[in-house]
Amino acid sequence: MFSKACEYGIKASIFIALNSYENKRVSLKAIAKEINSPEAFTAKILQDLARHNIINSTKGAHGGFEIDKYAISSIKLSQIVNAIDGDSIYKGCGLGLHTCDEEHPCPVHDKFKAVRDELKHMLESTNLEELALDIKSGVAFLKT
């Protein structure tokens, strides 16, 4: 469904958010360890999220990643997915036609669109804060 990069990106964002509530910056190393992801690959994804202004990065000693704590509740899952995987999951045709077009639909258009729209709605209505709180309260987990 999502690429590995996107999975790592979502998990990393949740972990960064969690720490940002306590005004703690987290290092790449700590993130990769927490979400069980390859360090160098995760670095690329974090750079990408930083370029999209979803997270902030600070270089040098005591550097690391953080998110404005007052922005966490307004960051939607869709922003992260969109930054990493693009918008084909929201807009693309389920059977790979060049565009998903009501006027020229593929055979699964109506049925697929319903599912795709529900996914879109889910991603657009879920924010980082609620996900972070589920980790904090221990009802959800970031790794096996």
Add this chain to the structure above:
Amino acid sequence: MFSKACEYGIKASIFIALNSYENKRVSLKAIAKEINSPEAFTAKILQDLARHNIINSTKGAHGGFEIDKYAISSIKLSQIVNAIDGDSIYKGCGLGLHTCDEEHPCPVHDKFKAVRDELKHMLESTNLEELALDIKSGVAFLKT
């Protein structure tokens, strides 16, 4: 959402079904042309579908692919997707945890599962016949 292989497999199956209603076998070449897919790659996918007994293939002159016309309405989209892409789309964790487990959920588990289950239901309740009829009646298309 689906792999290219799966997209081609679904489209090819629909086209084969359409022709099978008229007792016509279709060749790889005709299929690839109709669904706008690379011939040799499509051949691999058709072999796969044949091994899964979703379509029948006949070698030699006048050979080609067909589907038992009385079975078309009982072939579900889920069978095709499952044969080509496997079952991770139904069962896998949205954030890539080793298994999707209610007892050890990832942060998006509840929300993701709802979407995944709707997709599953859609695929399991859609059969080849209805898709083929939409092509026949001209309300849907197999290529751009």
Add this chain to the structure above:
DNA sequence: TAGAAATAGGATAAAACTATCCGAATAATT
């Protein structure tokens, strides 16, 4: 029975995705 028309299947290549390595740049600490 020879030839033509197909699919089957193995080998290979190209592209995309995932992952690693290393030096450059930056910022805090000593």
Add this chain to the structure above:
DNA sequence: AATTATTCGGATAGTTTTATCCTATTTCTA
């Protein structure tokens, strides 16, 4: 100012997915 800790970014490598090529095998037809 030197050292250390850290991200950035370019180069490279490995893996999976997508795509191509060629030969073998099968079946129909003449």
